[in-house]
Amino acid sequence: MVPPRTEREDQPAIEAQGLTKRFGKFTAVDGVTLSIGQGEIFGFLGSNGCGKTTTMKMLTGLLPPSEGHALLFGQPISTNAIDIRRKIGYMSQAFSLYAELTVRQNLEMHARLFRLDADQTRHRVDELLSQFGLAPVADNLPDSVPLGVRQRLQLAVAVLHEPRILILDEPTSGVDPIARDAFWELLIDLSRKSQVTIFISTHFINEAERCDRISLMHAGRVLAVGSPDELRQAKSAATLEAAFIGYLEEADDRQNAGSEGTAKVTYAEPRDRKAATAPDLFNVGRYWAFARRETMELLRDPIRIMFALMGPLILMIALCFGISFDIEHVRYAALDQDRSPESRELLDQFASSRYFETRAPLYSEAELDQRLADGELRFALVVPPNYGRDLLAGRRPELGLWLDGANTFRAETSRGYVQGVLANYLTELGRRQVSTVPPIYPAGIEPRFRYNQAFLSVNAISPGALMMMLIMVPAMLTALGVVREKELGSITNLYATPASRLEFLLGKQLPYIGVAMVSFMMLVSLVVLGFGLPISGSLAALTTGAILYTTAATAFGLVVSAFVRSQIAAIFASAIIVMIPTINFSGMMYPVAALDGQARIMSALFPASYFQVISAGVFNKGLGFPELWPAGLALAAFSLVFWMLAASLLRKQEL
Numbered sequence: 078m079v080p081p082r083t084e085r086e087d088q089p090a091i092e093a094q095g096l097t098k099r100f101g102k103f104t105a106v107d108g109v110t111l112s113i114g115q116g117e118i119f120g121f122l123g124s125n126g127c128g129k130t131t132t133m134k135m136l137t138g139l140l141p142p143s144e145g146h147a148l149l150f151g152q153p154i155s156t157n158a159i160d161i162r163r164k165i166g167y168m169s170q171a172f173s174l175y176a177e178l179t180v181r182q183n184l185e186m187h188a189r190l191f192r193l194d195a196d197q198t199r200h201r202v203d204e205l206l207s208q209f210g211l212a213p214v215a216d217n218l219p220d221s222v223p224l225g226v227r228q229r230l231q232l233a234v235a236v237l238h239e240p241r242i243l244i245l246d247e248p249t250s251g252v253d254p255i256a257r258d259a260f261w262e263l264l265i266d267l268s269r270k271s272q273v274t275i276f277i278s279t280h281f282i283n284e285a286e287r288c289d290r291i292s293l294m295h296a297g298r299v300l301a302v303g304s305p306d307e308l309r310q311a312k313s314a315a316t317l318e319a320a321f322i323g324y325l326e327e328a329d330d331r332q333n334a335g336s337e338g339t340a341k342v343t344y345a346e347p348r349d350r351k352a353a354t355a356p357d358l359f360n361v362g363r364y365w366a367f368a369r370r371e372t373m374e375l376l377r378d379p380i381r382i383m384f385a386l387m388g389p390l391i392l393m394i395a396l397c398f399g400i401s402f403d404i405e406h407v408r409y410a411a412l413d414q415d416r417s418p419e420s421r422e423l424l425d426q427f428a429s430s431r432y433f434e435t436r437a438p439l440y441s442e443a444e445l446d447q448r449l450a451d452g453e454l455r456f457a458l459v460v461p462p463n464y465g466r467d468l469l470a471g472r473r474p475e476l477g478l479w480l481d482g483a484n485t486f487r488a489e490t491s492r493g494y495v496q497g498v499l500a501n502y503l504t505e506l507g508r509r510q511v512s513t514v515p516p517i518y519p520a521g522i523e524p525r526f527r528y529n530q531a532f533l534s535v536n537a538i539s540p541g542a543l544m545m546m547l548i549m550v551p552a553m554l555t556a557l558g559v560v561r562e563k564e565l566g567s568i569t570n571l572y573a574t575p576a577s578r579l580e581f582l583l584g585k586q587l588p589y590i591g592v593a594m595v596s597f598m599m600l601v602s603l604v605v606l607g608f609g610l611p612i613s614g615s616l617a618a619l620t621t622g623a624i625l626y627t628t629a630a631t632a633f634g635l636v637v638s639a640f641v642r643s644q645i646a647a648i649f650a651s652a653i654i655v656m657i658p659t660i661n662f663s664g665m666m667y668p669v670a671a672l673d674g675q676a677r678i679m680s681a682l683f684p685a686s687y688f689q690v691i692s693a694g695v696f697n698k699g700l701g702f703p704e705l706w707p708a709g710l711a712l713a714a715f716s717l718v719f720w721m722l723a724a725s726l727l728r729k730q731e732l
Contacts, residue, residue, distance in 0.1 A: 079118075079265055079287050080265070080269050082116060082117060082118075082268070082269070082289050083116070084114075087115060088115070088150060088151050089112045089113060089114055089115070090113050090114060090115045090116075090117070090149065090150060090241065090242055090274035091111065091112070091113040091119075091136060091147070091148070091149055091242065091274065091276060092111070092112050092113075092147065092148040092151075093109055093110055093111040093112075093132075093135075093136065093145065093146075093147040093148075094110050094145055094146055094147070095108050095109070095110060095144060095145030095146075096108070096109040096110070096132060096135055096136075096142050096144075096145040096146075096147060097109075097142060097143050097144035097145050098128075098131050098132075098135060098140060098142055098143050099143045104297055105128050105131045105297055106128040106131050106132050106135070106142075106297045107128075107296075107297040107298050108144075108145070108298065108299075109128075109132050109145075109294075109298075109299050110299065111292060111299070111302070113274060113276060113290075114274070115241070115272065115274050116268055116269075116272040116273065116274055117268070117274055117275070117289045117290065118264065118265070118268050118275045118277065118287070118288045118289045119274075119275065119276050119277070119288060119289065119290050119291070119292070120277055120278070120279060120284070120285045120287075120288030120290070120291035120292070121133070121276070121277065121278035121279070121291070121292050121294060122278075122279060122280070122282070122285040122291050122292070122293055122294065122321065123278075123280065123293065123294035123295055124280055124295070125280060127294050127295050127296060127297065128294060128296075128297040128298075129246070129247070129278040129294060130170060130246050130247075130278065131297075132294075133244050133246050133276070133278060135147060135154075136149075136154065136244060136276070137154070137162075137165055137167050137244055137572075137573065138154045138161075138162065138572075139167075139569075139572045139573070149161050149164065149165065149242060150164065150241070162573070162574070162575050163191065163238060163240070163575050164240050164241045164242060165240050165241075165242050165243075165244060165573070166235035166236050166237075166238070166240035166242065166243045166244070167235060167243075167244050167245075167246075167569075167572075167573040168231045168232055168234075168235045168243070168244070168245045168246065168248050169231075169246055169566070169569050169573075170246040170247045170248075170250060171566050172219065172227050172228075172231065172566075173231070173565075173566045173567050173569040173570060174219060174227075174230065174231060174234060174567065174570070175219075175370060175374075175567055175570075176218060176219050176220050176565075177218070177373060177374045177377050178218075178219075178370060178373060179215065179216050179217060179218055180206075180211055180214055180215050180216070180217055180218075180219065180222070180230055181202060181206065181215040181216060182373070183219070183230065183234060184201075184202045184205060184206070184230075184233060184234060184237060185198060185202055186366050186369070186370055187234050187237050187238075187570070187574065188201060188202060188237055188238075189362050189363060189365070189366035190363050190366050190367075190570070190574045190575070190576050191237065191238035191574065191575065192360060192362055192363065192575075193237075193238065201237060202237075205233040205236070205237060206233075208233075208263075209229045209230070209232065209233045209263065210226075210229065210259075211226070211229060211230060211233060214226060223256075224251055224252055224256075225252045225253060225255075225256030225257075225259070225260070228248055228249065228252055228256070228260060229259075229260065229263070231248070232245075232248065232260070232263060232264075236267065236273070239271075240273065241272075241273060241274060242273070242274045242275075242276065243264075243267065243273055243274065243275045243276065243277075244276045244277075245264075245275065245276070245277040245278070246278050247278050247279060247280070248260065248277065249261075249279070249281070249284065250280075257281075257284070261284065261287060264277070265287070282316075282317055282318045282321070285305065285317060286305045286317055288305070289304065290302065290303060290304050291303070291304075291305060291308070293308065293321055293324050295324075295325055295328055296328075298328070300324040300325070300327075300328055301324050305317050308320045308321075308324075312324065359577065359579055359580055360576075360577075360580060363574075363575075363576045363577075363580045363584070364580045364583055364584045365584070366584065367576070367580060367581055367583075367584025367585055368583075368584040368585070368587040368588060370584075371558065371584065371585045371587070371588045371589075372587075372588040372591075375588050375589075375592065381554065382592070384550075384554075385550060385551075385554055385592045385593075385596060386592070386595060386596055386599060388550055389546035389547075389549075389550050389596050389599075389600055390596075390599060390600065390603060392542075392545075392546060392549075393539075393542050393543070393546055393600055393603060393604075394603070394607075396538060396542040396545070397538050397539050397542055397608060405431060405432050406431075406432070406433070406434040407432055407433050407434065407455045407456065407487075407491050407494065408433075408434050408436055408453065408454050408455050409427070409433055409434070409435065409436065409454055409455060409456050409457060409458060410435070410436045410437060410438055410439045410445075410448065410454050410457055410458075411424050411427070411435075411438055411439065411457070411458045411459075411460065412438070412439035412440070412441075412442070412445055412457060412458070412459045412460065412477075413438065413460045414459070414460055414461055414462045414464075415460050415461065415462055415463060415464040415465055417464065417465030417466070418465060419464060419465030419468050419469070420460045420464050420465055422502075423460065423464075423502055424458075424460070426498055426501065426502045426505075427458065427495075427498055430494070430498055432494045432498075433494070433498075436448075436453065436454060439457060442459075445457045445459070445479060449479060449481055452481075454481070455480070455481050455487065455488075455491055456478060456479060456480045456481060456488075456491050456492075456495070457477075457478075457479040458476065458477070458478060458479075458495075459476065459477030459478070459479065460476060460477075461474060461475060461476070461477065464476075476499075478492070478495055480492060536608075536610050536696075536697065537697070538665075539604045539608055539610050539696065540604075540689070540692035540693040540695075540696045540697065541663070541664075541665030541689060541692070541693070542665075543597075543600050543601070543604065543692050544626075544659070544663060544665065544685055544688050544689045544692050545659050545660070545663075545665065545685070546596070546600055547593060547596070547597060547600070547623060547626055547627055547630060547688070548626070548630040548633075548655055548659055548684070548685055548688075549652070549655050549656065549659065550593075550596065551589055551590075551592070551593040551596075551627055551630045551631050551634065552630045552631065552633050552634040552637070552651045552655050553634065553647075553648060553651045553652055553655075554589050554592070554631075554634065555585070555586060555589045555630075555631040555632075555633075555634025555635055555638065556634040556635075556637040556638045556641075556647040556648065556650070556651040557638065557644050557647055557648070558585040558586075558589070558634070558635070558638050559582070559585065559635065559638035559639050559727065560638045560641055560642065560643060560644055560646075560647045561644055563642060564643065564644060578724045578727050579720070579724055581727070582635050582639070582720065582723050582724060582727065583720070585635070586628075586631045586632060586634075586635055589631045589634070590624070590627050590628055590631055593627035593630065593631065594623065594624065594627060597620075597623045597627065601619070604696070610696055611696075612695060612696060613695070613696065613697065613698070613699040614694060614695035614696070614698065614699045614700045614701055615695060615700070615701035615702060615705075616695070617701075617702070618691065618695055618700070618701050618702045618705050618709075619691060619692065619695040619696075621702075621709060622688055622691035622692070622695075622705065622708065622709050622712065623688075625709050625712035625713050625716065626684060626687075626688040626691075626712050628712075628713075628716045629684040629712050629713075629715040629716045629719060630655075630684065632715070632716045632719035632720055632723065633651075633654075633655070633684075633715075633719050634651055635719065635720070635723040636719050636722050636723045636726065637650050637651045637654070638723075639723045639724075639726040639727040640726050658679050658680070658682075658683040658685060659683070659685040661676070661679075662676055662679040662680040662683065662685075662686060663680065663683070663685035663686045663689045664680070664686050664689045664690070664693075665685075665689060669686055669689075684711070684712050684715040687708040687709075687711045687712050687715075688708070688712065690705065690708045691705050691708050691709065
């Protein structure tokens with residue numbers, strides 16, 4: 078039984094005039110005009126797809142209307158009307174709360190989003206758990222409770238901040254009749270005792286009969302507005318269902334006759350009101366609520382944590398040991414067709430070099446060709462017959478060098494090693510024969526390396542690999558954050574709460590910065606302890622640079638996540654966009670100073686090249702804050718730019 082409503086003469090809670098929404102050439106809602114009083118239960122009755130949900134989203138500011146306007150308590154509705162939004166509770170048709178949070182945690186999080194203090198939160202959550210019968214399942218996850226209980230949880234979240242208007246989009250769809258009745262008891266109690274205005278859409282006739290007034294809707298148009306009794310009497314129908322069918326037939330007759338009118342309903346023109354006051358741009362409580370929720374989601378997903386921490390370690394090891402410019406122990410074999418003391422002396426010179434690894438001798442050119450093709454040998458040395466005799470006679474004997482050119486860099490380096498061994502051999506031979514060595518160059522050159530004196534590839538590659546890991550994995554993980562909520566529908570919590578886009582984005586980013594910094598510490602430990610590369614510069618400068626760099630990397634992930642619409646697209650977009658400039662234009666493979674034109678511009682427009690300066694400077698050059706602060710400042714600037722770009726791409730309402 079629904080107690081009668083006490084009529085009020087004050088300002089209407091909801092006013093809509095000519096609301097129209099078009100999607101391309103399709104008109105989903107056509108000229109809806111409504112006026113709903115405070116404390117009234119107003120129903121939207123219509124079939125699926127008739128425009129009820131679209132109208133409700135326009136009334137909450139989630140969708141901008143193509144034409145017309147709406148007022149809530151006399152104030153215009155807009156995305157930034159935060160003061161008005163605090164007076165609204167919205168419950169979507171699909172379950173849009175966080176499945177990884179318990180029933181109690183969902184209530185606590187939304188309490189923070191609506192800026193309830195700790196005492197208010199505790200009292201209000203306990204009150205709602207009791208009022209809505211949720212106390213027995215307070216510590217359960219939503220997916221583990223029946224659909225009717227989940228709907229009660231959504232309603233509890235919608236009324237948590239004690240709104241003056243409740244907008245409910247088919248809240249009992251899919252719920253059994255007993256659970257529907259229990260749900261309606263809660264709604265009636267809110268309307269009659271708390272004077273909450275309830276705007277509810279439904280396609281159940283028996284639910285529509287419980288409303289104070291209803292609006293019959295079909296094909297995006299309002300057919301009639303009135304109380305259930307008034308609508309029945311207007312069509313002389315025994316039931317509301319029969320009256321609804323009568324209105325549908327009348328609408329079809331008008332359409333067939335070419336008329337485009339709808340049922341004539343007259344309302345007072347809405348009054349112009351000043352826009353709501355501008356919202357506070359950033360609130361620490363809401364920011365921390367988003368950060369805490371994202372952290373809990375991460376902690377409850379061990380696979381993502383494992384990927385975030387172990388993935389960079391595995392890739393780091395593969396990069397630093399798989400990409401090496403150190404060519405030693407080059408496998409070779411000799412085909413000695415002379416077998417003279419001079420040829421054996423020549424081969425001993427090769428065998429004593431640390432750059433070569435001698436394999437079993439060759440006995441024919443066919444065997445030489447086969448062992449090179451099999452990959453057993455990197456090169457083969459062929460000593461021709463009469464080599465020793467020609468050498469002693471002062472003639473110029475020729476040696477054959479067969480190189481595996483499949484890897485051109487290794488082949489070119491091996492050829493240089495062979496030439497060096499031959500030069501040493503001839504020097505020693507000349508010293509023994511004539512006691513002097515004729516000068517080849519007028520001056521001798523002795524190279525000395527200022528940094529990386531051992532000239533090891535792992536020392537040169539490790540700082541670059543650290544730079545790559547700290548942008549690739551954090552950016553990819555963060556890129557899933559926002560778009561995942563789009564796919565699950567929980568992005569509605571951002572739309573329907575007074576949280577700003579910046580609070581939402583920074584809250585989602587913070588846990589990934591934390592994970593990236595844990596990964597940074599693990600990677601640095603691997604470089605120092607596993608690869609034996611000490612930190613010769615300032616550890617504080619490196620850590621500060623890593624914080625700024627991971628902040629920029631995760632902020633870039635937010636940009637990707639705000640732009641794309643699927644998690645697969647987010648993964649591919651972030652991976653491709655990050656990898657190309659990081660590998661080619663960061664200074665990891667080629668010095669930035671050697672780049673010119675568009676390549677130099679690409680290097681300057683991506684944060685990887687700036688952290689490469691910090692990483693290589695600290696590990697290999699012994700640099701600190703005085704030399705590295707410009708790179709850190711550039712990374713901070715990248716974070717600000719990415720934040721602004723992500724905020725501009727993330728809408729506070731649906732498209």
